[in-house]
Amino acid sequence: MSTEVVVAEVTAANVRKACDLRVHPEQEPFVAPVAVSLAEAYVYPSAWPRLLMEGEEVVGFVMAGFNPDDEVEAFRCGIWRLNISAGAQGRGLGRIAVEAVAAEARRRGNTRLTVLWEPGEAGPEAFYLRLGFRETGEILFGEKVGVLEL
Numbered sequence: 001m002s003t004e005v006v007v008a009e010v011t012a013a014n015v016r017k018a019c020d021l022r023v024h025p026e027q028e029p030f031v032a033p034v035a036v037s038l039a040e041a042y043v044y045p046s047a048w049p050r051l052l053m054e055g056e057e058v059v060g061f062v063m064a065g066f067n068p069d070d071e072v073e074a075f076r077c078g079i080w081r082l083n084i085s086a087g088a089q090g091r092g093l094g095r096i097a098v099e100a101v102a103a104e105a106r107r108r109g110n111t112r113l114t115v116l117w118e119p120g121e122a123g124p125e126a127f128y129l130r131l132g133f134r135e136t137g138e139i140l141f142g143e144k145v146g147v148l149e150l
Contacts, residue, residue: 003055007100017058026122059088062097078114116143
C-alpha cells in the first residue's frame with residue numbers, strides 16, 4: 001500500500017530526519033546537504049524550505065526563495081535546492097516538489113520561476129528541461145539559469 005506524499009514545513013519533530021536525507025552518491029557534487037540548506041534558510045528570511053513526507057519518512061527536500069526586490073532577477077522567485085532521497089527517486093517526487101514551489105510562486109503573484117544548475121552528467125539539467133524550464137543563456141556562479149513561465 002502506497003502512502004500519500006505531502007509537502008510539509010520543517011519542524012522540530014522532523015528536522016533530524018530531514019538532515020539524514022541522502023541523494024545518490026554521484027549526485028552529491030550537484031546539491032548541498034539538507035543541513036547546509038536549512039542553515040542558509042535560517043539566515044535568509046526569503047527562503048521557503050519544505051519537506052516531501054511519505055508517512056513519517058522524509059523522501060525529499062525543496063527550498064525556494066521569494067524576494068521580489070533582489071537585485072539579481074534569477075533570485076527573485078526561484079528554486080534554490082532540490083534533494084530527493086536516493087531510494088525514492090524515479091517516482092515523480094521531484095515533479096511534486098517543483099509543482100509545490102510553482103503553486104507557492106503563483107500564490108505570491110509571480111509569473112516566472114527560476115532555477116540554477118551546475119552542468120554535468122549526473123546533474124539535474126535534463127530533469128528541469130523535462131519539466132518545462134528553458135535555458136536563459138545566463139550563467140551565474142558557474143551554473144546555468146533556467147526559467148519556467150507560470
